Amino acid sequence: MTFLEHLTPSDETGMIRESAEKWTGGISDSDVRASKGFSSTRWADMAEMGWHGLLADPDHGGLGLGPAALSLLCQAIGRARLPEPFVASSVVCVGTLTSIGQDVTALVDGSTIAAPAGFGLPCDGVSSTITASAGAGGHHLTGTLGICEAGPDTTEFLVATKRAEALYRLPRTTEGLTVRPYGAIDGRPLARLAFDCVVPAEALITSGNAARAAIRRGNALAVSALTADATGTIEKAIDLTTAYIDERNQFGQPLAAFQALRHMVADRLVELEAARSMTDLAAFAAEDAGDAGDPKQLHDRVRARICRAAQTVGQTAIQLHGGMGMTDEMAIGHYFRRLIFLQAMMGQEAGALRDRAATLAADIEMQREVVQ
Structure with a gap:
């Protein structure tokens, strides 16, 4: 598949996007807060819609789709700020186990919830110590x-x-x-x-080698899912901020009337478009991860750019909301915290760039040894 083909939505992915946006759009921020980190009802709903089996083989009750469709779900999850371990269990664990032919039926129907340990999450380049x-x-x-x-x-x-x-x-x-x-x-x-x-x-x-290929697959899926989650969160943070400056009055006029603030929001929309592009690139690179290759070098750059966008948008959103933006009553503060967490899971911009530099240094040393 070429990158252009990857960017061309199929009828199937279009339906997934529509159903995901409709379902998550019906979940209020108060519902998310009340669930305190997990809702068995939402988890069961995800199973009924086939979300947990998106990457699983049809033989195990899955849909047999790939990172492109997965990205749409994770963006919707980010916009709704859902705390359920969808990426951990239904992405990293299901994707990894499916790649080696393991039975994932219980994960697909939601009766079992798995967590990756020593790989996948966080995807910050730190190897397992087990x-x-x-x-x-x-x-x-x-x-x-x-x-x-x-x-x-x-x-x-x-x-x-x-x-x-x-x-x-x-x-x-x-x-x-x-x-x-x-x-x-x-x-x-x-x-x-x-x-x-x-x-x-x-x-x-x-x-x-089979374990290393499976773990590469899990790591690649984690990066793809986290970047999509971050993009959805960034989009919602900008929406909340735009609505706030439209409604909030100062000196007898809305904050949105001040040109400097409009320019700040416009700059953050550029960051959103960069995040969307990186999300598409991460999903495309994850398509063939595993036996076919390792997209880590590309994903290191994607992680760095997404983290920069998340930090820039998050800080601006809080700045434009003022001190009240960090209170529990304001939704933007919760989206800001989610962006902080997602950056940590991706290793921060500096960590991703260090990983990239270390890889380049190793490649240069290898080429030097070949020449000698």
Whole structure:
């Protein structure tokens, strides 16, 4: 598929966009706040609409679609500021497991919620610290992870070991696995994981090159989904800010009457268009991630540009709302916090650029060795 073909919406993706916008448009900000990080009703609705199985094979109840359609859903999720672990479970875990032929039926119907550990989220270039050693009693997993998008409803973990050597699928109830919950800045549940457990051999679902390809697939899908989520959040933040300066009066006229403020909003609309372009590029690059290639170099640049747009728009939105923009009563403050969280999950602009520089340095060193 060429990039132009990728940008040309099909009838199927058009219907997905329409249904996603209609459903998320009916969810109020007060509903999101009241759910405190997760709504079983919304999760069940997503399952009924086929969202959890978007990337899954039809044999497992999925739709068999790709990152282009996924991007539309994640943008709608960002606009509605939904806190459910859709990216963690239905994107990274379903996409990774599907790529190696694992059964994802329970994930597709929503009865199981999975979380990636050591890969995927956050997609900041930091590798897993989990080690695994095989013995007579099974496989011994040790190590800790400081961040995992797991909440009380998470039922299993997809665990990548150091250097992406192996991938394990573990139930939350695994003896020796400690889950310490805490909250993210945008209200969603996170957890610290500590592994000191012996698991049966069948918990190892793939290793070697197959594991590395599956993990590359999961990482690429995570970047594509997060950039789409950020783009939807940026769009909503601009909408809220535009409406606010239209309504708020100062010196006897709306704030929107001041040319300097209109120029600020116009500049942020340019950032939105840049974010949309990066989202399309990230989804296109993720199409063939895995065995066919690794889009990391491109995705590092995408992460950097999206983080810049998120920071610029978020700061401007709060500036134009004034101090009241950070209060709980104002929706914009919650969208600002979500943008902060999404930047952290993508490694911030500086982190993404460091990853890009490290890759370039390694390429130069490799070419130098070949010449010598």
